[in-house]
Amino acid sequence: MVSAPDGRVVVSTDLLIEGRHFRRDWSSGYDVGRKAAAQNLADVAAMGAVPTCLVIGLGMPADLPVDWLDALTDGFRDECAEVGASVAGGDVTGCDLVVLGVTALGDLGGSAPVTRSGARPGQVVAVAGRLGHAAAGLALLEAGRYGQAPVEEGSALGEAVAAHRRPRPPYRCGPEAARLGAGAMLDVSDGLLQDLGHVAKASGVRIELDPAAFTVGEPVAAAAKELGADPLDWVLTGGDDHALAATFPPDVALPPSWQVVGRVVAGEGVYVRGRSAVQGGWDHFR
């Protein structure tokens, strides 16, 4: 049983499949637990709510090492602790590979939920949290630059890989944005362009982004140099960092956690430098 003092509850659910959403040779059980928790807690925060609990359905092979399972549980617990939430229950069943069905609940604290459909022409578009870090880390792993080896904590490349393994969503910025009067909000899970496309469509507006307004993090820049890639590709289309993207009335004084990167105008679609952005990001069926 979970407390719902607001009298309403927001819910988010995700299914994570081994080999598609994580690899056991690239992420520890602890990393997978933190990441699986984070992506649902971030989705709740993106509605402007404070996450209260997770419930977890776990499918696992009979020979899954107990250590891995213990670490997974620890990861769920520690990520929940970041926001004062807890694991409220679950279900375990056999499966040939590890499958996680994760559901997060959250409390609105009296605010209206922020949805994807509240963007209006004249508003600014802002982001909180990291963009492109997880994608840079994944690219390093895919290029064979990292395997089971522990991350070099100090290095920029190590930070990128760590970002792939454990996103750090800016949870508190969700309820903060709601208090600041955010029109629309979501967490960036599939890539900023693709996710803002959902906002543009649901709101019936056009979103214009200024690529010069984005900060390219040092891990993203370092990975781009290492692999000969364009760092802005990862910033604009990389998923899994669970940054928050929101629209705000133009006269709002945004705290430093939010960075203005564009504006909402009449029309449709997402535009970068005046050109329609090609759909990027993760294709769930590729």
Added chain:
Amino acid sequence: MVSAPDGRVVVSTDLLIEGRHFRRDWSSGYDVGRKAAAQNLADVAAMGAVPTCLVIGLGMPADLPVDWLDALTDGFRDECAEVGASVAGGDVTGCDLVVLGVTALGDLGGSAPVTRSGARPGQVVAVAGRLGHAAAGLALLEAGRYGQAPVEEGSALGEAVAAHRRPRPPYRCGPEAARLGAGAMLDVSDGLLQDLGHVAKASGVRIELDPAAFTVGEPVAAAAKELGADPLDWVLTGGDDHALAATFPPDVALPPSWQVVGRVVAGEGVYVRGRSAVQGGWDHFR
């Protein structure tokens, strides 16, 4: 966003894996949707709550027929409609086989939640709903008595197979039992002996069952005759009917939907005819 007028919310989650919890050659998409919804809605009802919504994580192969998916969605919707609940959201991802992560929320309507730990010596044990029907139907399917063929609605054997495909939990009996002062309650998902074992353990009591007190349904009796099986085995150890089992103070006048089948005494374990019941029911790792 889901209404939680009570200020508390109960949650249940289950993971259903193709090949383990259902087979696409034995159950239609519609059947799978109804069954996946039913088992979570029943779990919520078993806490004494009224189910309010489901959220669904769906993993599916890219070549899953659209018709099957549409039927699945219809099944979820129709089973929810049985209790006035709705599908509030979900997540779709690619997977080599069909995986369903289903979470149900429910409202307590001012009552305290009924748990597994409230059984006390002196109480009676009662069941509501069907027992052994789904297990009899599964046994018929496993024996090759039924395949893709439509169920013969009129026949007793057809009813058993239908019970495997679509459980019919006695949803309303959950909140009813809470109002009647039920001590402990759960829905029978793994078999009555195994599930009452959880109640006995959580409550620190012994549960004694009187096998003569059980009604053997006609579909169960017919399947037992067809396959040369003991129908009581299915009644006591068959899962998936999602009957409700509860303990009540001995002086409560139970409505006809509840049938007294045993009593709670001091001690531990589950006993049938004075002998400790061997752990039965579904082994998730067999």
